[in-house]
């Protein structure tokens with residue numbers, strides 16, 4: 219499978235539930251929960267009883283042992299691929315972005331040695347004109363829904379604000395993505411989807427150009443007088 223195909227395949231794979239730890243001090247069990255696919259949406263206080271899977275919705279139900287393959291794959295992530303965020307590149311404005319699989323290494327997070335806490339996340343910015351993406355430290359990322367625009371704009375005051383209009387556009391676009399599922403967000407705003415769409419629209423444009431019939435120059439209109447003058451000789455002889 220090509221890198222591009224893998225990235226597209228990963229989009230649906232990213233849209234899965236998460237393991238959440240019960241906040242009850244006497245419990246602290248980890249539960250798989252399909253109610254949330256974005257860690258950003260998990261309430262600050264979460265208890266076993268809140269799980270919609272009633273079979274494990276009680277602190278009295280023993281923790282379900284995780285399969286080895288699952289255990290190996292688990293990380294302690296603040297964001298999932300498809301999470302909407304405010305992201306900040308050095309010397310630049312805080313800007314709406316989506317956590318997204320990197321087109322190079324096919325991951326959306328970077329781990330350090332044996333730790334399972336990501337030290338970097340890969341994001342793609344909400345921008346119309348270019349596809350801009352970056353690996354950022356978690357300190358340079360904030361959950362989009364948890365940080366109001368006003369708070370972010372206060373932070374942005376320290377930087378040159380020459381593309382306020384584009385920022386407004388990006389904000390509206392990111393807001394439109396809030397109700398979407400992880401998969402739908404990635405299908406529309408991820409690096410690879412946007413690259414694909416861009417390529418398709420360029421091809422479409424080329425095709426349209428190929429199909430275009432060159433316009434015929436409009437016939438020069440001449441008045442009857444002009445016609446007579448032009449064909450004076452003929453008219454003179456023939457008709458007059």
Ligand SMILES: [Zn+2]
Nearest residue numbers: 240245266277
């Ligand atoms: Zn519990």
